[in-house]
Every structure is written in structure tokens, then in C-alpha cells.
Amino acid sequence: MTHLIVSDVTLTFGGLDALSHVDITIEPGIITSIIGPNGAGKTSVLNCISGFYHPSQGTIRYGNRNLTHASPHQVSNIGIARAFQNLELFRGLSVLDNLLLARHQHLTYSIFHALIYFGKASRLEAENRAYVEKVIDFMELELYRKSMVGNLSYGIQKRVEVARALTLGPKLLLLDEPMAGMNIEEKEDIVRFILDLKKEWGITIVLVEHDLGVVMDISDQIYVLDFGVVIGSGKPKDVASDRTVIEAYIGEE
Ligand SMILES: Nc1ncnc2c1ncn2[C@@H]1O[C@H](COP(=O)(O)OP(=O)(O)OP(=O)(O)O)[C@@H](O)[C@H]1O
Ligand SMILES: [Mg+2]
Numbered sequence: 001m002t003h004l005i006v007s008d009v010t011l012t013f014g015g016l017d018a019l020s021h022v023d024i025t026i027e028p029g030i031i032t033s034i035i036g037p038n039g040a041g042k043t044s045v046l047n048c049i050s051g052f053y054h055p056s057q058g059t060i061r062y063g064n065r066n067l068t069h070a071s072p073h074q075v076s077n078i079g080i081a082r083a084f085q086n087l088e089l090f091r092g093l094s095v096l097d098n099l100l101l102a103r104h105q106h107l108t109y110s111i112f113h114a115l116i117y118f119g120k121a122s123r124l125e126a127e128n129r130a131y132v133e134k135v136i137d138f139m140e141l142e143l144y145r146k147s148m149v150g151n152l153s154y155g156i157q158k159r160v161e162v163a164r165a166l167t168l169g170p171k172l173l174l175l176d177e178p179m180a181g182m183n184i185e186e187k188e189d190i191v192r193f194i195l196d197l198k199k200e201w202g203i204t205i206v207l208v209e210h211d212l213g214v215v216m217d218i219s220d221q222i223y224v225l226d227f228g229v230v231i232g233s234g235k236p237k238d239v240a241s242d243r244t245v246i247e248a249y250i251g252e253e
Contacts, residue, residue: 001028002063004049004080004172004204009058011044011228018044020228022058026172031198031205033215036225037248042208043085045225046174049206050082051075062172081170083162085177085208091150095141095160098149099132103167132167139163139193155186162193172204173197179211187211191218212249216240224248 004026011019019041026032034042047053049060051072060067067075076082089098136145139159144152149160162178175194179187191214197203209215215222216236224232224245232245239245 002171003027004206005059005061006045006049007059007061009045009048009055009060011041011048011053012056017228019048019055022225022228022230024223024230024233026204026206027221028172028204029198029202030220031194031207031218032221032223033207033209033219034223034225035209035212035215036231039227040225041228042225043176044228046082046176046206046208049075050080050174076168076170079169079171080174081165081168081172082174083165083176083178085180087157087161089149089157089160089164092148094146094148095152095163096132096136096145098160099135099163099167100128102164103128103132131169135163135166138196139166140189155182158182159186159190159193162190166197170203172206174206174208176208177210178207179209179214187214194218 006022006024009019009022010017022041022045024034024045034045036042044053048055049067051067051070051074054069058068062078062080065078090101093101136142139162141160141163144156144160149157152160158178158181162175165173179190182190194205194207195218198205207215207219219236222233222236222239223230224239224242226248231248232239232242234242
């Protein structure tokens with residue numbers, strides 16, 4: 001069971017601290033949500049964890065590995081995948097091709113090696129397809145497998161984005177506003193997927209989400225950011241009654 005520990009992380013852009021001395025512990029097997037007003041630094045935390053940005057100060061550790069200066073590829077190789085706030089899909093390709101490509105790119109290195117032994121490569125290819133099929137089945141995307149992503153509704157595209165991250169077979173999944181712009185039924189579907197990923201797939205979830213109803217409902221642990229600083233953390237009921245947190249949200253309105 002591996003903990004992800006963000007310790008004293010500061011991230012500076014041109015003299016401005018997007019994150020300031022942030023401490024966050026992601027416990028395995030649970031849903032940890034990161035909430036806060038627009039511009040609070042939620043995506044920046046995910047960017048630091050996934051290797052897209054490197055902290056100016058502090059460390060990020062996953063078990064006994066130091067991820068502070070790891071590349072996105074290294075981070076995904078150790079089992080941390082991310083669904084992006086802005087979709088990272090090829091709009092001109094089908095759902096199936098997007099997912100196969102994502103899994104393929106992730107495994108390029110091992111496939112290259114396996115090519116030396118053709119038998120092994122074709123077995124790997126079959127395994128890849130089987131895994132992608134499992135993801136399509138789980139995310140209930142059968143109906144859209146041949147559809148071009150650019151032609152799908154925004155809600156379904158968001159679902160494909162989560163599926164894309166899942167094809168990497170992560171132990172830890174970072175979700176950046178997976179329900180943004182969705183209607184109630186679409187949100188309920190995503191909530192169900194997230195809960196099943198935790199319970200049935202044993203995946204640790206980090207959720208960035210603006211819908212506080214959903215967050216309070218499904219999170220085991222919550223961190224609240226405001227202006228790059230952690231202003232509160234704990235179980236949903238503790239966070240919901242925290243004065244500083246309430247003020248940060250009222251201040252936003
Ligand atoms: N690449 C960048 N260059 C300069 N400033 C940045 C960059 N990325 C983020 N910031 C700044 O860092 C702060 C935190 O941004 P971030 O995107 O992490 O917020 P967020 O909590 O995800 O907001 P939202 O809810 O709107 O998605 C903001 O002030 C933002 O303008
Ligand atoms: Mg964001």
C-alpha cells in the first residue's frame with residue numbers, strides 16, 4: 001500500500017506563488033478530493049504530482065520513490081495516471097483508436113523490446129486490446145467505440161478522457177474536474193464509475209471537483225486550497241463546518 005506525500009511544495013510562476021508550502025498526503029485505496037475557488041492551485045497540485053511542473057521547493061514522494069523531478073512519462077510508468085481538465089484526446093480518431101493509442105504509447109518501450117520476440121509482441125498486443133476492451137466495457141462506451149471523438153457530446157468526451165487515463169492501468173488516478181459541464185445524469189454516471197474504481201479496481205483516487213455536493217458525498221478525505229495555501233483538511237463533515245473554509249467559499253460569491 002503506497003502513500004503519495006506532497007511535502008512543503010511551493011510552485012512559483014514569475015514571482016507569484018501558485019502553491020505555497022503545500023502538504024498533502026494521499027492515502028491508498030481511498031478518494032481524496034482537492035477543492036477550492038478558481039485559481040486556488042488545484043490543477044497546479046496535479047501538475048506537480050504528474051511531473052508536468054516541478055516544484056520550486058519541497059518534495060513529492062510515492063512510497064520510496066522521489067517524484068519531485070520525475071517526468072510525466074516516469075510518473076505514468078509507476079502507475080499514476082491523469083485525466084485532464086482540458087481533454088487530451090485526438091478529436092479526429094475514434095474512441096477505440098484513442099484508447100488503443102494511449103495504451104500503446106504508454107507501453108512503447110516494452111513493446112519495442114518485445115518486438116525482438118515476435119510471439120511475445122503479438123501476445124502483448126492481444127493483452128493491450130483486451131485491457132482496452134475491459135475499460136470500454138467498464139466506462140459503458142460500447143455504443144461510441146467507433147465514433148469520432150470530435151462528434152461526441154462534451155459529457156461523453158469527458159468520459160472518454162477518464163477512460164484514456166484508465167487504459168494506462170494506474171494504481172492512482174488523478175481526476176481534474178471530470179464532471180465539469182455535465183448534466184445530473186452524466187454526473188451520476190461518473191460518480192458511480194469513481195466509486196467502482198475505488199471498490200472493485202482498488203484504485204486510489206484524487207479528485208479535483210467544483211460540485212461540493214458530489215465532493216461531500218463521495219470523498220473519504222478533503223483538502224481545501226485557497227490562493228495556493230492549504231486552508232483546511234479532513235473528513236467531509238469536518239471540512240464542511242470549518243470556519244476558514246466557509247469564509248473562503250463565501251468570499252468567492
Ligand atoms: N503555466 C502557468 N503560468 C503562470 N501562471 C500559472 C500557470 N499555471 C497556473 N498559473 C497560476 O497559478 C494559479 C493556480 O492555478 P491553477 O490552474 O492551479 O488553479 P485551479 O485551482 O486549478 O483553478 P480552476 O478551478 O479555475 O481550474 C493561478 O493564479 C494561475 O493563474
Ligand atoms: Mg484547475
